[in-house]
Amino acid sequence: METILATNKLSSFRQGAQAGVSIAIGYMPIALTFGLLAKTTGLTLTETVMMSMIVFAGASQYIALNLLSLGTGTFEIVLTTFILNIRHFLMTASLNEKADHDALWKKALYAFGITDETFSVAATKEGNVNAAYMFGLIALSYGSWVVNSGIGHLVGASLPQSLQESMSVALYAMFIGLLVPSLKKQRKTIWLAGLAAVVNSLLLLVFHLPKGWAIVIATLLAAVIVQYIAKESEGKHDA
Amino acid sequence: MMRSEIAWMILGMGLVTYIPRMLPLAVFHRVKLPPFLQGVLKNVPYATLGALIVPGIFFIHEDIWFGVLGFISAFVAxxxxxxxxxxxxxxxAVLSLYALI
Structure with missing residues (x-):
């Protein structure tokens, strides 16, 4: 029995690690550039790697560099980071719905590794997710993020420009790769993704809302409206 | 080498990043939410993906065709x-080819 459990855990971990490969590839150009920018902003190698190890949030780290170079104070940088990361409340609450009943400390541990990318992969996976799967997924993503930040700082250069440019599509391509299978299966997905995409674009481009708020509002609005309509039409079928 | 001011900034950033990631898992640990809310949360991944892709992908390069081409090739594949x-x-690969031309 225990061997079976151990094997299951191992295969979940491996499954997670496999799913993490695309994230690891996608993080590479972003982390390398982060390391490079951190160096030009005047952060030491230790500071750069520590930031990637402790924060592990791409957009926030980029903004922190930008604010640092403008001479912004620590408190304001931390506050900006918080606002940008409010969207993770929504993501983790959603992930919790399909999370296995692992011990709380395990959940608290893998919570650290929830990013836009690891969330998207875990949330679109068939069936439930357990801690072993999340650890595998996060191990590759986190490893790529931290190591490549360090390399970017050390080498002081990112990838050749043309490769850097074409690799910048990697994470977006991954998101599309995660979305399309469900798009083919369920009409509801088209509405959810389409509505959120339109609202997000409007909020960013027309109303110039900060990215953190735009994504939260767009996601919530789409999720609530589509759920409301689905419930209404269900009610009509019942009647 | 690590300056204390930078260390505090990193710790602060780490904390405010970890809290939103951890809190829902801890608070809703073994809590059953009302069905409507459950439905909304199940919708969140697909809505999030829509917002993560658009409009971001169209701004990865000054040349908007970069994003358009990337979008189409990913979608088709x-x-x-x-x-x-x-x-x-x-x-x-498609964008590398496009950059060459």
């Missing part, structure tokens, strides 16, 4: 059932 890694590599 995924539509024909390609594995996510293949989708990623295919769109990077």
């Amino acid at each position: 995924a539509w024909f059932g390609a594995n996510v890694i293949v989708v990623v590599l295919a769109s990077v």
Whole structure:
């Protein structure tokens, strides 16, 4: 029995690690550039790697560099980071719905590794997710993020420009790769993704809302409206 | 070498990043939410993906065709059932070719 459990855990971990490969590839150009920018902003190698190890949030780290170079104070940088990361409340609450009943400390541990990318992969996976799967997924993503930040700082250069440019599509391509299978299966997905995409674009481009708020509002609005309509039409079928 | 001011900034950033990631898992640990809210939360991944892709992908390069081409190649590869890694590599390859031309 225990061997079976151990094997299951191992295969979940491996499954997670496999799913993490695309994230690891996608993080590479972003982390390398982060390391490079951190160096030009005047952060030491230790500071750069520590930031990637402790924060592990791409957009926030980029903004922190930008604010640092403008001479912004620590408190304001931390506050900006918080606002940008409010969207993770929504993501983790959603992930919790399909999370296995692992011990709380395990959940608290893998919570650290929830990013836009690891969330998207875990949330679109068939069936439930357990801690072993999340650890595998996060191990590759986190490893790529931290190591490549360090390399970017050390080498002081990112990838050749043309490769850097074409690799910048990697994470977006991954998101599309995660979305399309469900798009083919369920009409509801088209509405959810389409509505959120339109609202997000409007909020960013027309109303110039900060990215953190735009994504939260767009996601919530789409999720609530589509759920409301689905419930209404269900009610009509019942009647 | 690590300056204390930078260390505090990193710790602060780490904390405010970890809290939103951890709190829902801890608070809703073994809590059953009302059905409507459950439905909304189940919708969140697909809505999030929509907002993560658009409009961001169209701004990865000054040349908007970069994003458009990346979008189309990823979409086509995924539509024909390609594995996510293949989708990623295919769109990077298409854009590398485009950059060469």
